[in-house]
Amino acid sequence: MKGTSLELDGVSVQYGNTTALEAVSLSISAGERVGLVGPSGSGKTTLLRLLNGSVLPDQGDVHVSGSPLYTLSRTDLRRVRASIGFVYQDHRLVPNLQVSQNVIAGQLGRVSLLKSLRMMLFPSRVMVEKAHEILCRVGIGEKLFERTDHLSGGQQQRVAIARALFQEPQVLLADEPVSSVDPARAKDAVELLTRISREENLTLVMSLHNLDLAREYCERLIGLRRGRIVFDEPTSSIQESHFSELYRIGEGEMLADGA
Amino acid sequence: MILCLMIAFVWAYSHLGLRGEDLHPSSGGLKVLGEFAARALTPALTSEADFVPEGTRPLLYIALSSARTTLFFAAAGMSLGLFLGIVLGFFSSTSWWAGDFGGVRRSSPSRILGRVLFPVLYGGSRVIINLMRSTHEVLWAVLFLTAFGLSNTAAVLAIAIPYGGTLAKIFSEMVDETTREPAHALRGAGASGLQTYSFALVPQALPDMIGYSFYRFECALRSSAILGFFGFPTLGLFIRQSFSSLNYGEVWTFLYVLLGMVLIFDWWSGAVRRRLAP
Ligand SMILES: Nc1ncnc2c1ncn2[C@@H]1O[C@H](COP(=O)(O)OP(=O)(O)OP(=O)(O)O)[C@@H](O)[C@H]1O
């Protein structure tokens, strides 16, 4: 089976006094390509992080492929997480490791400690070739043995994508995959993620600030505003008015945001 | 904070009744000091004893072989200490388990693991490393000498235990101070706590950990030399013997050998650190 379904069921997330998400329910079926849009602070990152079990919801449940994420045992949670690739806004690579090591680290969730030691310190030829192949696919094959923090922001982002792919995931989650690159590359990165998810039939959920890109590459868009879902529709039925509603500045909001 | 420190200082100062006049030494003492200092530039190359028994090894041989013993004790103590430091350091850092949600909504063993076992291991290892650290290696030496007599094991343990505790404390702090985002990312991709510790947290702290270990090795050389005062055949033993027989030239020879060893290590650790720098 390729692709995995994702489900949020009345989920609320609270950070101290801030409500990041409030009673959010949605269901994404296997192989869907979904865009998350919404103003800054609307809860996009929080929603994505819920989906791989790195934020604990105060209410509600998260299901991945039918399993309730937060009731799984540690071992089962590891297994589910191993099938979910996450491309972070800030990359989250280990800065002083080689690019190849960061990519190979994508598979840690699938191997024992002993095997992972060998894999990280003395990777087999097959491993390195596979990492190289994926890096070529994201366009930076020649950086295989460079130190990761010597790469530019855009290149590091590609390493992050390569790490997620090396994981051989069923689901790809991407948080603002375009924030650290110039507009032309932004399009490349989104294109790349969409192409890969189509080729391998992966479920793809990405948050995007760029509405044109969101419309062009996603088949379904979910609009978030102040932690609530404003719309959730196929891209074809999305109108300009949906977006203006989403980014409308509400009463007192300017003040609240400025504070 | 600074005020507290000043109050503590003034209090300690008046409590101990420190006064400059106390330092006025006896004229005899000054003379010894002068004689000792005078030999700084002319260390002995051969034995200065009035009577050298048949079969006594030459001075330089003694200096170098006791330097070797010093090095061996330091190396043995330090490697055992490193082992203890790495193992206890792992348990006394929080970054590899804090904030993970595995099994949080279960009333099962996996919940107990995260909520009870790890915090208990953490607390326990902190207590242990503080017990190890709070006693100086010289006091450990006295303790082990009483227990085991003048055996090499006693000397090695006396170094390994306090050093292991200190290394564990510093290692865990260095690891916990690194950025945790890469670790969270691997965690989110299914890596275990030990895996995130080994491949996301430790690599970032590793240059500092190596630099610090070199520094502690230098300290271990000095501690090992000092253990000679208790009769172990390290440089300290011969320094004490020569000093009490007033052969100051010999004392300087031994001191220079120790200094040389420390300098070599300092140079080596500098070279390694330069290689690890970004
Ligand atoms: N770790 C945290 N601690 C406290 N508050 C948080 C934390 N993470 C997010 N928040 C708050 O939760 C709300 C939603 O944040 P989130 O990061 O999900 O928004 P976002 O839509 O991703 O924003 P952006 O587009 O700027 O990335 C915000 O008000 C934010 O301040």
Ligand SMILES: [Mg+2]
């Ligand atoms: Mg965000």
